[in-house]
Amino acid sequence: MTISFGHSPEVLEIVRRTISFVEDVALPVEEFYAGSAHHLPEEMRLEIQSEAKVAGIFAPHVGVEYGGLGLGMCDRAPVFEAAGYSLFGPLALNCAAPDEGNMHLLEQVASDQQKEEFLGPLASGTSRSCFAMTEPAPGAGSDPTALLTRAERGDDGWVINGHKWFITGAHDADFAIVMARTSGEPGSRGGATMFLVPTDTVGFVHRRDIDTLDESMYGGHSELIFDNLEVPDNAVLGEVDKGFDYAQVRLGPARMTHCMRWLGTARRAADLAADRAATRKAFGGRLGDLGMIQHLIADNEIDIEAARALTLKACWDLDNGLPSAQSTSIAKTFVAEAVNRVVDRSLQICGALGVSGDIALSRLYREVRPFRIYDGPSETHRWAIARRVIRTIDKARQ
Amino acid sequence: MTISFGHSPEVLEIVRRTISFVEDVALPVEEFYAGSAHHLPEEMRLEIQSEAKVAGIFAPHVGVEYGGLGLGMCDRAPVFEAAGYSLFGPLALNCAAPDEGNMHLLEQVASDQQKEEFLGPLASGTSRSCFAMTEPAPGAGSDPTALLTRAERGDDGWVINGHKWFITGAHDADFAIVMARTSGEPGSRGGATMFLVPTDTVGFVHRRDIDTLDESMYGGHSELIFDNLEVPDNAVLGEVDKGFDYAQVRLGPARMTHCMRWLGTARRAADLAADRAATRKAFGGRLGDLGMIQHLIADNEIDIEAARALTLKACWDLDNGLPSAQSTSIAKTFVAEAVNRVVDRSLQICGALGVSGDIALSRLYREVRPFRIYDGPSETHRWAIARRVIRTIDKARQ
């Protein structure tokens, strides 16, 4: 239990391989498709995943029994960061959202049969998934208790009706983990249940792909309608009415893996800008000789180092089974804002070039913005953080 | 000389008409083209300009002798802001960059013949122009003395060679105001000269349209090559070697009209967000009942009010012939950053909806970012602001 920021030689070797892979494979493909996974053909996804397998870096977070590298949270942090250096890196390693979080959830909660049917293909990249929780107003968003989608017991299983949106990866996904209310009323917590639903089930309607500021998530963000969607009993993931608890199981680690990946994006932006500052001549010297540019560069380094340290701290809590709601909320809030600051500063350093498509910064600028909203807006996290502080005081006073 | 923030009834009437026009004409067209002026057909430009003429709000900044409304800087401020409420409003009123700034420059500097040939058609919307000053590294950008494009006396006029980029509006423009070095060497100030050049002149090469984060400027941002571009003597705008001075003539007011227009964008973003906050239910109340959302709303109002006051102050200086380099630099820097903050907060208030294309915020988010770089990055302005402070002290000490 000594403090350590070091990583084992084994993990560092995976990091090195990931860095090479991103340089050689992921970045060129990203460049070709201008960072838009919406336009990436299925075959290209399979090809880069196949190359990641050859490189020995595929599915770093998945248990070895499912073909992964079996890395814990702290160990996967530098690997995911290295993958996130390209917008397409996590997809290639099969550790992108939402599949990565779904694999984690299935490993924790699914039955053996469900693991075989859903987790296996997902872990190997054969199938893709989505996590159907959020709903348009006035449904479940920052406030999950507003859940409107409802599952009712039918003759032979369950009948689900509801409306979902911003369901990442839903386009052409093979199955969805659907969150539906099974008890209580919207506004109260009540009980929710998770269901494993193949997307070709009758009543599972893909209404549209939502046009969004970001474009790098494979499968985009979709709007779905569940119109008398019938699913059998064994579609229930875990137990009935435990959906909100399972959502927590999924969300804590998912928050951190988001942080790791976007940290890689921030590092890339900062590198692009520093490189520009080191070479661009201006005002009789280099950009990087100017104090105001140095200020921006230094703040990038500070933000990245702090984001990384907070991420590791929260991962440490998760790996050690310690309470992690506060530390993951803190890390997610800080990292999301820090990543945005870093990309913004980097674009500013590069000036008109940064605005142009000649360098990746304007693309990264669009991609990172939603992270301050996805996985809980900063405001929701801050509310939760403060409430825990106040509750601790309340308890101490009792 | 009493202090006043009021506007005359005549100006307020123009503002009212502009507000109606934007609501009825500009916003629907903007929506149809998703805010991208790059895809707006020429006929559509002419149609909305024709409707603005009917509404009596066309060319508010242009002298009445050229068919404009003849408004000074302070008077045009609320009109341009109202126009800027839509990304297409300024285009419709023919007061968008770069034509608007070019008209100002031509009114100040051009010969009668040049006015007839270039200003008249430009003011009426018959022709379009661009201002060819900035160059790719290591040429003229934030540091204008780095100017590389060179004009040399030929047998019968001038021969211009150079490379320009980020020339706004250049695609299909009818003529360009070209800035070229006519004495001195790059790195020293030396002398520059402005030339009026029809874009169909031999040697005027449109190399490409640059892909940019923003898309709302008609004619986009282009890269140009001047390859032994021959122009006659009467192509010289004003006097030889006075180009840097004329650039100042153009830049001061152009800075402020940018501020006015983007202020309208900020107002729109804030309105969209406030409307959402007033209606969206969450956590048992409305979004707008939550303190953190109120914080964002209040900061939007503060930023807009301060941006508007600074803009008016600088316009007052310009209208009264007072020194305005400092006040326009201050206003430009603050407004560009305030506008970005407002749009960012507004998007955050709207959450996932803000990220989507279902509301204009994600579009506005992309459009306003470059304003912190165009017309002088904030860093360059801050450097100039500080230098003036120090120089004033130096002088007082002598």
Added chain:
Amino acid sequence: MTISFGHSPEVLEIVRRTISFVEDVALPVEEFYAGSAHHLPEEMRLEIQSEAKVAGIFAPHVGVEYGGLGLGMCDRAPVFEAAGYSLFGPLALNCAAPDEGNMHLLEQVASDQQKEEFLGPLASGTSRSCFAMTEPAPGAGSDPTALLTRAERGDDGWVINGHKWFITGAHDADFAIVMARTSGEPGSRGGATMFLVPTDTVGFVHRRDIDTLDESMYGGHSELIFDNLEVPDNAVLGEVDKGFDYAQVRLGPARMTHCMRWLGTARRAADLAADRAATRKAFGGRLGDLGMIQHLIADNEIDIEAARALTLKACWDLDNGLPSAQSTSIAKTFVAEAVNRVVDRSLQICGALGVSGDIALSRLYREVRPFRIYDGPSETHRWAIARRVIRTIDKARQ
């Protein structure tokens, strides 16, 4: 009704005289007492006020019938700012809080007899006053409806009981304007009444001078107890139960005069820092040649210019009888925060010297901090600003 930021020659002449006076009289006295008005003897106050009278700048805000200069809000803005350049300037001009706000209130609301008895001596500097409104928790603070101090009709007037704190200027004041509840219960608004009470009345107990971060307000901040304080009927200021309305009459302009004075403090801090930057050698040049220092200097100028423009805008609203609750809230919030930023940056520029007592910055640093709390904390103002936005939307929807 044309827009103007100019001031009349008469006002500018008063400004010039104030600048000289502050340089010659106020700053040396401030320096001698290290900025602490808590240790300034009564005779010294009378002496500098006497010199201000000689200089023709005494009581610029007071009507000429009471010996003042009769300046409106916009006109007094540059005069108060010039006075605020020294922490002792406003005291010398008799335009410091709380007397200045009390004079305004008395001019608006007091009876002729009350004006003769209280306003006359106050305007001439013969007497001093305080405004006894705020109470310790859980009484009236940011939330005025929490008012606990109660006045009840007695046989022959009123009997007041209550507990006040942070009553600025109360030490050795001659009279107080006391705010007490005359109907309703704490938590509801109900009705409050203002009373004019000589401080030597039986039952008016000065419990202590509160030790505070700031020390420049003459008479400090006191805690008062009203222990069966009996006052006659003619002690009522204006009408019974209208106290909350009168508080608004006082608060709008008082907010702005605070802004004007503290703006002078910010200007002084920025000047001290710029002077240091222009002369201090470091790293082979001057401090002011370093980009990061230039950044701080430029931001000071931006903050000051914006603060001044917002102050003038709100003053314009007040002078013209326009709705001003929003514009004064916006100005107060921005100015209070801007002034703090300016002083903080200025101290930073001066480094260890700034921390020391060898230059005024560490003193100014302490003095300006409470302005973000006094006269309504920024949070209360932001809440009010946002609520007005939402209410406007609600009304438009009805």
Added chain:
Amino acid sequence: MTISFGHSPEVLEIVRRTISFVEDVALPVEEFYAGSAHHLPEEMRLEIQSEAKVAGIFAPHVGVEYGGLGLGMCDRAPVFEAAGYSLFGPLALNCAAPDEGNMHLLEQVASDQQKEEFLGPLASGTSRSCFAMTEPAPGAGSDPTALLTRAERGDDGWVINGHKWFITGAHDADFAIVMARTSGEPGSRGGATMFLVPTDTVGFVHRRDIDTLDESMYGGHSELIFDNLEVPDNAVLGEVDKGFDYAQVRLGPARMTHCMRWLGTARRAADLAADRAATRKAFGGRLGDLGMIQHLIADNEIDIEAARALTLKACWDLDNGLPSAQSTSIAKTFVAEAVNRVVDRSLQICGALGVSGDIALSRLYREVRPFRIYDGPSETHRWAIARRVIRTIDKARQ
């Protein structure tokens, strides 16, 4: 080498004892002297140090051979933070600046004889020391190469002449570590040498105690004159001309121990504010129910968690002999600014109470401000951080 944020049971036990000690001993004494170590009598210092010895927490950073607890950087972090919860805690544990840094330096560099004469008494609290490096303008400050104080070889040792200021702890210190130029000229780096000098040596003149914003450092900050100060050869600490290198030996760890102590101050401020928010009623609820207050509370937690994580990261580098210039610069810059933000927000949450002396916040507000300047202003650190980034790129390009 697995990542860990955990501390050993032994360290946690020391932390627990320190928390109790601070609560029972340090805070009451701090309160009695209103946080001013300038007014703390010598006997009181010895008494609280004696109690810290009894508690088994004295000199946690010192080797066991000198009576300390022998904790490395990571292990001392939580102990110092716990001590820093009171402004007097570090003094009581004998781990306050500058003695703590001087002990570290002496342990690393001093000869056995010097250790016996100087380190022993210092470690036990019998003597006190100062570190005489910084000079008034235009001497050594942020730019150490400006060093003006000069030591020249005399007949029998060295003769030192110079002028120092902001020498912390110098008042009544027993000895000084004096930094003087022994080769080169001001502006170049040249060579500096450190000398161990008893303060009662002839020519060692204590000119004055500087009045400063902060008052919690025992012995204050002094101005010193070295007037033909003669010292023997064995006064040289380490080797001649290696002073700049030794300064680095001292500065890295000293930066981090500052961070640890001030982090305790931030934690205390945040606790005071959270406690207030949990209990103060306002607007029909508690302060802590208001979103804007929750925002402030949450940001305090985020800042503290990030500051702590960065501190541990840099300590990890130091403990493992890794390059630490970058990580300690990053940590120092972030922590200094974060601590200031936390105290500022906490004061704001407490409103008028926070401004008053009834709670420690206004005191802490003054104390933490200089930390953004002491030990290198943020600007100097940012410059160094950026320069390292650029140099790394330069090297990679060669």
